[in-house]
Each structure stands twice: as structure tokens, then as C-alpha cells.
Amino acid sequence: MKNLLFILLFFTAIIGFSQTKGKITYKVSMIKDSLDLPYENPENTDTRNEVLEMMHNAQPVEAYLIFNDSIALYDIEPDTELPIWNNDNGNITTGRAKINLTWIFAGGDGLYYTDWSRNYNISQKDVFNVTKRIKKDSVKWVLTNETKNIKGYECLKAKIEDTKIEVWYTPKIPVKHGPKGINGLPGLVLEVRSGKRFLTTVKNIDFNNTEYELIEEPTEGPLIEEKEYREMGKVIFSGKN
Template identity: 60%
Template structure:
């Protein structure tokens, strides 16, 4: 009987300390099917350039490393491509062309969450200055609509204004998600806003990269409302 009690205690303790952790790889894409392609009959140069940017965009990968409490989201770095320097005939390395999908996925920004202290921030360059933005928890409307993603039953949730749609897996019992899309009762495996889609392509629950996550601390801290107000003020001047 005593041995049985020890076994039960051991199993119970193991359940208490067990955690959901790992790394999710996402693929970010833009739906360009219904957007007119840049053709010679478009006389407006600005419109032509915009269409070229849209149709020249291509998918990128993004990554979420997490445990029960903390998570860090980042996008694959810009790819540097070899270029030919016609001045001295040397091979040079230059930045890849602008990719809108990379920008919409988060670009060089980092998204960090620590639910143990309700800390949800991003670190990004805001008008040429490094800032940290603190976000409030998003209001969600949960639905009963389901679909399967990578073998997990996921439920659909929509944001308050219905512009953002997210699919979360309750079986993966953490509140994390890509690009600060979080706060749901399960890991977010897919999110869609307008033509932009980010969807999990791989989940590695044996990954321990969360052990080396460092919180972004560089940059002045701004509240989300302040950040959005600044953005509106800048665009209203243009």
C-alpha cells in the first residue's frame, strides 16, 4: 500500500510540473489571386508600383518558441542575395528586394509574452527609433466552428471588430500565438487578417529553445493606445 501511495504521488507530481512547450513554424502568405497584375496599360505609376510590390511578395517563415508562461515570436531574417558590382567587377552582397509578406508578418520586430506577469510587448523600429509597445489583452468572440490543423482540433475565434480571425488548439493549453495574436484558451495555429494569412506548418514539442529566450529590453516603453495615436497623427500629416 505504501509503495502504491509513492507511485501515485510521483505520477501526480509529474503531472503538476509537466508543461506545454516547444517551437511552432508558421508560413506567412498573401492572397493575390483577385488583385490586378501590373500591366503596361496602367498609366498611374504609383498604382503600377504598388501592384508590382504586391505581386512580387512571396511567402516567409516565422517562428514561435514557448513554454507555459513565456513566448517569443520572430520572422526569418531578410535574405541577402549576391549582386554584381559593375563599377569594379566584384561580387557584392545586397539586401533582397522589398517583400510585403515579410513586413506584414512582423519584419524585424520581436513579439514577447510573459503571462505570469501579464506582460505582452513587441520591440520594433517606430519612425527610425527603437520602441517597445505594451499591448492590452485582446477581446475575442469564441465560436463553435472547428477544423483540423496538423492533427489538432482547432476552434475559430474572431476579434471584436471581426477583422481578425484566429484558430486555436485547446489541446495545446497555452495562451500564445504568432505576432502577438494570443490570449485564447489554446495555442493559435492559424490567423487571418484581410489578405494576410499565417498558418502553422510544424510543431516541435521537444524543442527547448525557450530556455534561452531573452526578453527584449531595448527601447522606450509605449502603451498600445499611445502607439496607435502616434501612427494616426503621422499619417494624418501626409
């Protein structure tokens, strides 16, 4: 009897361990319920109408997190928007493809890499036409006792201090990973609500996927601190040199 109990405990531990590796598919979408319609309000400027039109045209995208116990890599499906073709008087011209704001918010062509064995979080992205790696600052989480069920997993709610980012994570999958570098909680992040506009929800959990064996750290571009990255943005948008 003792041997049988030991065997059961052993296989339970093995199963639990195997569930800390795999691939998560997320769906990222824009929340449009409270959006005004473009061109409906005569007081809107042309710029506001164009932005509202882009927001209404934003389409959901898929994003992927491959992970093991300590390492994770998040990326987004390629942008498949095609250029606009015009046929005027027999002359074919092309215009810029429509901008999918959801794809941009989800991370665009960036990569998000985490290695908790050395407390290392970076993103690799195009920063004003130059590829850089940005080392993420640590965040302060506010944990709550609110719960809900997502994909059969009991989840707890948490918030990033001084932001409008709310997440649901599950300790039942005991890794500190999440989408787009939103991580560091005692469980996998399954849902993220960013303010009133964007929602990231888990679509599929695949513990049999073996892509985690091929995770490589992004190495393109110089490594800068997040503070430096933010300062660069302020300088560019202020027009100062």
C-alpha cells in the same frame, strides 16, 4: 491494480505538461488569388501598378514562436533579400533590394514577447528609426463553435472583435500563445487569416526543442502604450508636428 492506474495517470500528466513547452514554426504568405495583375488595367496609376507588382513578388517567410506555460517570444527569419546589381556598359551599380511585403507583415525585424504570469504583452520594433517597446492593448475575442483539423489537432475558430482577423486555436495545447502577439485564447493559435491578403499557418510543432529555456524579455528602447504608438503614426502621416 490501483498502483498501476496511478502510475498511468501520473505519466499522462507528465506528458501533457511537457507539451506546453517547445517551438512552433509558422509559414506566413500572401494570398494572391484575387489580385489584379500589374500594368494590365490601363486605368491604374503608376503607384497602384508598383504596389501590385510588390504584392505579386511577395514571398512566403518563416516565423518562430518559442514558449513555455506562461512566456513566449515570436520572431521572424532574417530578411535575406539582396541588393539589385546592374551592369551597364561595364559599370556595376547597385540598387535597393526588392521589398518583401510578407516579411514586413509577418513582423519584420520586430520581437513579440508575452508573459501571462503578469498579463504582459509587448513588441519591440523600429518606430520611425527609433527602437521602442510597445505594450499591447487587450483584445476582445468572439468565440465560435466552428471546428477543423490542423496538423492532427482539433481547432476552434475565433475572431477579434471589430477586425478582419480570424484564427484557429487548439485547446489540446493549453497555452494562451500565438504568432505576432495574437494570443489570449484558451489554446495555442495554429492559424491566422488577416483579411483577404495574409495567411499564417503552422508548419511544424516541436515539443522537444529547448530554446524556451533561453527566452529573454526584450529591453531595448522606452516602453510606450499602444495608444501612444498609434497616435505617433497619425501625427507622422498627417504631416503635423
